[in-house]
Amino acid sequence: MLHKVLKVNPNDNVIVALRDLPAGEVVEFEGESYLLPHTVYAKHKFVTHDLETGDAVTMYGVLVGRASQPIKRGEPITTYNLKHDSESYSTAKRQPYSWTPPDVSKWVGRTFKGYRRSDGKVGTYNYWLVIPLVFCENRNVLTLKTAFERELGYAQPELYRDQVREMLHLYQNGQLETVQKLAPFTDSSTPRPWSNDLNRPFKNVDGIKFLTHEGGCGGTRQDAHTLCSLFAAYAVHPNVAGVTVLSLGCQNSEEKILMDEIHKRSPKFDKPLYIFEQQQGTEAAMMSAAIKQTFLGLIKANECEREDVSITELVVGLKCGGSDGFSGISANPVLGQVSDILVTLGGKTLLAEFPELHGVEQELLNRCVTEEKAAKFEKLMRDYSGKADAVGSAFAFNPSPGNIKDGLITDAIKSAGAAKKGGSAPIQDVTNYTEISHEKGLQLVCTPGNDVEATTGKTAAGATVILFTTGLGTPTGNPICPVMKVSTNSKLAEKMVDVIDFNCGTVVTGEETIAENADALLEEIIAVASGKLTHAQRLGQDDFIPWKRGVSL
Numbered sequence: 255m256l257h258k259v260l261k262v263n264p265n266d267n268v269i270v271a272l273r274d275l276p277a278g279e280v281v282e283f284e285g286e287s288y289l290l291p292h293t294v295y296a297k298h299k300f301v302t303h304d305l306e307t308g309d310a311v312t313m314y315g316v317l318v319g320r321a322s323q324p325i326k327r328g329e330p331i332t333t334y335n336l337k338h339d340s341e342s343y344s345t346a347k348r349q350p351y352s353w354t355p356p357d358v359s360k361w362v363g364r365t366f367k368g369y370r371r372s373d374g375k376v377g378t379y380n381y382w383l384v385i386p387l388v389f390c391e392n393r394n395v396l397t398l399k400t401a402f403e404r405e406l407g408y409a410q411p412e413l414y415r416d417q418v419r420e421m422l423h424l425y426q427n428g429q430l431e432t433v434q435k436l437a438p439f440t441d442s443s444t445p446r447p448w449s450n451d452l453n454r455p456f457k458n459v460d461g462i463k464f465l466t467h468e469g470g471c472g473g474t475r476q477d478a479h480t481l482c483s484l485f486a487a488y489a490v491h492p493n494v495a496g497v498t499v500l501s502l503g504c505q506n507s508e509e510k511i512l513m514d515e516i517h518k519r520s521p522k523f524d525k526p527l528y529i530f531e532q533q534q535g536t537e538a539a540m541m542s543a544a545i546k547q548t549f550l551g552l553i554k555a556n557e558c559e560r561e562d563v564s565i566t567e568l569v570v571g572l573k574c575g576g577s578d579g580f581s582g583i584s585a586n587p588v589l590g591q592v593s594d595i596l597v598t599l600g601g602k603t604l605l606a607e608f609p610e611l612h613g614v615e616q617e618l619l620n621r622c623v624t625e626e627k628a629a630k631f632e633k634l635m636r637d638y639s640g641k642a643d644a645v646g647s648a649f650a651f652n653p654s655p656g657n658i659k660d661g662l663i664t665d666a667i668k669s670a671g672a673a674k675k676g677g678s679a680p681i682q683d684v685t686n687y688t689e690i691s692h693e694k695g696l697q698l699v700c701t702p703g704n705d706v707e708a709t710t711g712k713t714a715a716g717a718t719v720i721l722f723t724t725g726l727g728t729p730t731g732n733p734i735c736p737v738m739k740v741s742t743n744s745k746l747a748e749k750m751v752d753v754i755d756f757n758c759g760t761v762v763t764g765e766e767t768i769a770e771n772a773d774a775l776l777e778e779i780i781a782v783a784s785g786k787l788t789h790a791q792r793l794g795q796d797d798f799i800p801w802k803r804g805v806s807l
Contacts, residue, residue, distance in 0.1 A: 257764060259283050262583065263315035268299040268331060270583065270661075272762060281328075288328045297579025297661035297725075300330045310339070314582065314674075316614060317341050318666035331663055338650040338664040340613035343635075345628045351620045353678045355598040356591070356769075361776070362599070367560035367784040368567060368718075369492065372524055376567035377492035378718040378783040379460040380558055381734050382551060384498045385485055387512065388470030388505035391532065394541060395500060399464040401545065406552075407454035408461050410794045413439075456556040459495070460785075462548075463733035465798050471505035477802045478506035483688040484800050486515035487714035489527060490690070493734045495555035496526035498548045500540070503533035519690055526551045560785065566600040566694075568783060571717030571735070572675035573606070575705040578725025579661020580742040582671020584761040584771075585723035589740070590677035591772035592721070592779070597679040597695050605676040606699040606712050608638050612649040613666030614673045618698065621681045631684045634700045652703060656726050675723065687801060688714050702806035705730050706799040709737060719783055721775075729753050730797045731790030738788050740775065755788050 259281055260270045269283060275294040280287055286302070294300050299313065305325040310317050319336045329335070369377040386395050403409035421433045465488075469481045489497045489512075501509060509529055516523050528547045530540045572589050574581055593603040605611075611618060615635055622628035639649050652665040662668040682695030688711070691697055701711035705728055709720055713735040720735055722728065725742035727750045741747040744759030756778050760766040766774075782788055 260583065262313060265315045266313050267302045267305075268311060268313050269302060270299050270579065271296050290328045291326065292330060294330045295661075298330050299579075299661065299663075300328050301325050303327050311336060313667055314614075314670035316617070316666070316670050318613065318670060319664040333658060333663055336663055338666055340666040340669075341616060343615035343619060343632070345619055345625065345632050347616060347619070348622075348625070348628060349620050351680065353680065355679075356594050358595050358598045360773075361565065361595060364565045364780065365562040366565055366568070366780045368563045369495075369558050370561060370563060371492050373490075373520060373522065375492035375716075376563045376718070377494070378568075378736060379493045379734065379785075380458055380495050380555060381460055381493055382462045382496050382498070382548065382555055383488060383494050383734065384462065384464045384548070385488070385500070386466060386470070387482075387485075387499060387501040387507045387509070389466075389468050390471070390502045390505070391500040392466040394532070394537070395464050395466055397541065398498075398544065398548070399462075402462050402548070406456065406462070456552050458556045458559050459552055462552070463796060465733060465796075467798065467800055469800055469802065470507040471502075473506070473802065475506060478508075479511055480688065480803055481507050481800050482511040483515045484710070484714050485512055486519055487688050487690060487716075488734065489516050489525065490520040490523060491713065491716065491718075491734060493718055494525070495558060496551045497528070498544055498551070499527065499529040500544065501529060501531045503531045526554060565596070565780060565783075568596060568779070569602045569604065569716045569718045570596060570779065571604045571606070571709070571712035571715075571720035573705075573708055573712060573720055573737075574610070574672050574675060574723040575703075575708075575730070576724040576726035576728040577657055577660075577662060577668060577672065578742055580759075580762055581662075581723055581725050582667075582674050583742075584768075585725075585740045585742040585758040586671055586674035587768050588758045588761065588772045588775060589675040589721050589723060591768055592677075592776050593675065593696060594677035594679050595772065595776060597677070600694055602694050602716070603676075603696050604699045604712055604715050604717055605673075605696065606701040606715070607672065607703040607708050608635055608698075608700050609642070609649045609652050609665075609703045610669050610672040611635070611698075612639065612652070613669040618673070618676075618681060621679075622684065623680050623682055627681065627684050631681075631698055634684070634686060638700070660725060675721075685715055687711050687803065690714075690716050702801055704799070704801075704806050706797040707801045707806055709735070710798055711801060719779055721779070723758070724754075727753055729790070729793070729795060731788070731793070731795030733796040733798055736782050736788045737790045737795075738779070738782055739790065752793070753789055755782075 271294045305321040311319045320339045322337045530544045619628045679696045683691040683693040683697040699715045701708045720737045723740045731737040738755045741754045747754045747757035
């Protein structure tokens with residue numbers, strides 16, 4: 255039976271509604287009775303006692319805001335009566351931290367089928383990558399995409415083009431009324447996009463990924479260098495077998511910068527990487543040469559086969575987007591449990607989205623294993639938040655209209671729930687955007703909260719699977735790293751069956767504990783790492799947005 259309410263932390267002075275609670279209802283909870291003067295919708299919170307203007311509101315055991323006007327016992331918190339506030343933080347205020355690792359005996363010795371690279375890293379997929387060093391080459395990249403995907407069996411089915419063709423045929427034959435009566439596709443009647451079971455000539459190449467972007471020249475030199483660093487991180491990524499690079503020749507993002515950044519990350523880099531410069535001759539000559547060399551590279555990439563490897567070789571990114579009031583109660587804590595399991599076993603997990611860690615900085619500082627790591631985190635956070643403040647777009651402005659509508663009233667509430675994805679393990683390392691750490695364990699990675707910028711950056715940090723929790727539904731993916739969509743509530747999982755890969759709504763209903771749901775999720779991660787496609791992969795959601803290091807929340 256679904257409980258009506260939940261208090262996340264014993265020290266909280268707000269209670270979460272797990273279903274809509276109408277005005278006038280009396281809620282019984284932990285020996286107290288609360289008369290609700292107003293309707294409290296599911297995912298929203300009401301206060302446990304009268305608050306005066308300026309009084310603190312706590313959730314997840316931390317300060318998440320202050321009353322901007324008096325709030326009566328049982329009244330919901332809203333953007334009208336609550337303003338963001340959070341505790342100050344400093345490396346100097348660090349406290350000793352200890353944790354109790356979970357029992358992982360059932361996972362010892364578990365394996366997945368991955369691609370082992372010459373540098374010892376293990377990929378979950380085997381992709382060929384085609385990138386432009388500058389936006390001038392986007393059209394050529396897309397031309398290659400059409401040619402390779404259609405001829406080698408990687409193209410998405412032209413489902414919607416077929417729909418337009420059918421309607422055009424009917425219209426041209428005087429059957430407008432038939433067009434008007436056509437029923438829209440439903441999930442049951444819509445053919446699924448391609449799977450990796452199709453009969454393709456390169457059976458061990460999971461795909462050819464074609465990236466485009468709007469940078470490389472005309473911006474700052476820092477942006478051009480960052481773009482090269484990002485591409486270098488993708489080139490050395492264990493999910494990438496080889497790279498084709500298109501260059502104009504005169505852009506800021508130079509070939510030399512790219513190669514220098516690659517060798518910084520992988521001194522013995524030995525993957526096939528082919529660079530073609532358009533200003534050396536005709537477009538036709540460049541494109542023909544790129545096609546030939548890429549085809550030969552695919553033959554080489556096809557020689558790599560999946561083999562059994564320990565799940566400790568997984569690098570799991572932890573992400574949330576389209577969050578709701580259940581994110582910090584169900585899906586994010588489930589990810590935290592998965593993270594703690596993998597870290598205990600000796601794997602690696604990545605927690606990013608720095609604007610969505612605002613308000614829990616001190617806890618994260620306490621969890622850093624060294625003073626040096628803590629100081630780096632503090633500096634990155636202060637530099638980032640300072641830039642946001644300077645342009646009048648503080649971290650406190652982070653919650654979107656959808657977040658607020660579904661219960662995330664302040665950034666601190668959103669952040670405290672978002673941080674649950676990182677579990678309780680000590681933080682072994684802190685990395686800046688496009689940096690790659692060789693440490694195992696939980697790591698903090700500096701990225702925006704923006705969904706695609708974050709997944710782009712998390713992949714650059716080495717994630718080979720990304721877990722993406724969502725309460726509202728977010729259709730996005732990454733070109734080279736599988737992105738698993740994890741629902742915070744069962745309604746969403748039932749409604750968006752072609753987006754959601756795993757449901758944590760059973761935690762809200764009480765059907766499963768966090769630990770039980772996490773075990774099931776880890777099994778699904780192993781399946782995806784072994785080649786089971788996510789919905790984002792099936793739908794071809796290869797989203798890629800480089801962060802220009804400006805203010806992005």
